[in-house]
Amino acid sequence: KQEVTQIPAALSVPEGENLVLNCSFTDSAIYNLQWFRQDPGKGLTSLLLIQSSQREQTSGRLNASLDKSSGRSTLYIAASQPGDSATYLCAPLEHGSGAGSYQLTFGKGTKLSVIP
Amino acid sequence: EAQVTQNPRYLITVTGKKLTVTCSQNMNHEYMSWYRQDPGLGLRQIYYSMNVEVTDKGDVPEGYKVSRKEKRNFPLILESPSPNQTSLYFCASSYVGMNTEAFFGQGTRLTVV
Numbered sequence: 001k002q003e004v005t006q007i008p009a010a011l012s013v014p015e016g017e018n019l020v021l022n023c024s025f026t027d028s029a030i031y032n033l034q035w036f037r038q039d040p041g042k043g044l045t046s047l048l049l050i051q052s053s054q055r056e057q058t059s060g061r062l063n064a065s066l067d068k069s070s071g072r073s074t075l076y077i078a079a080s081q082p083g084d085s086a087t088y089l090c091a092p093l094e095h096g097s098g099a100g101s102y103q104l105t106f107g108k109g110t111k112l113s114v115i116p
Numbered sequence: 117e118a119q120v121t122q123n124p125r126y127l128i129t130v131t132g133k134k135l136t137v138t139c140s141q142n143m144n145h146e147y148m149s150w151y152r153q154d155p156g157l158g159l160r161q162i163y164y165s166m167n168v169e170v171t172d173k174g175d176v177p178e179g180y181k182v183s184r185k186e187k188r189n190f191p192l193i194l195e196s197p198s199p200n201q202t203s204l205y206f207c208a209s210s211y212v213g214m215n216t217e218a219f220f221g222q223g224t225r226l227t228v229v
Contacts, residue, residue, distance in 0.1 A: 031214035043120075043206060044220040051215050089159070093214070096164070098172040102147070104208075104218060106159040 002027045006107035013080055014115050021075040021110045023090035028068050030092040035064050035075050038087045080114045087111045118143045122207050122221035129228055137192045137224050139207030146212040148190040152203040165190055197228040
């Protein structure tokens with residue numbers, strides 16, 4: 001069964017710093033990996049989707065990488081801002097238990113605080 | 117605007133009183149699913165549906181029911197809620213396929229007393 005680990009569990013940085021969030025997964029037979037952002041009491045917002053055949057995906061100040069063979073993904077945030085404060089979740093998509101099904105397995109997230 | 121809509125956003129109920137949390141998506145997605153999020157446990161899948169009239173259990177289905185009579189709607193039913201079902205619930209949808217992006221609703225915070 002897929003296990004997803006995110007390190008660190010919490011991170012506090014001053015505004016303007018570049019930072020890296022880590023995600024590791026145990027089963028490399030994944031189809032893609034998504035990074036989400038969750039604000040307190042809110043839903044999940046999709047940030048980036050990396051296909052299994054891709055190595056990187058970029059959106060604005062965010063860059064996500066995927067090394068499927070080693071079971072790792074990183075989310076790089078450049079020039080962090082207080083508005084980036086949130087919990088970041090990674091979720092690889094893999095084959096589910098039912099025929100033809102798919103399943104996202106989530107890590108527990110990294111809670112990021114960007115201090116003004 | 118493409119979105120997944122859950123209702124209600126907040127619900128407090130008593131043990132044993134049947135309730136339904138609705139989920140609707142406007143993106144014509146085939147795949148819909150329900151998750152619960154608990155501190156220290158993360159998000160866990162309850163049920164999913166590959167298409168109309170096709171549903172299956174996720175990792176934590178006990179105590180829940182679902183139905184998929186229309187493509188856009190996927191309600192979550194708690195026939196007899198118990199306090200251990202107090203949680204934050206999320207509905208998600210996507211196209212079926214390996215390279216699709218999942219979209220989530222805003223969540224329903226359920227408290228069972």
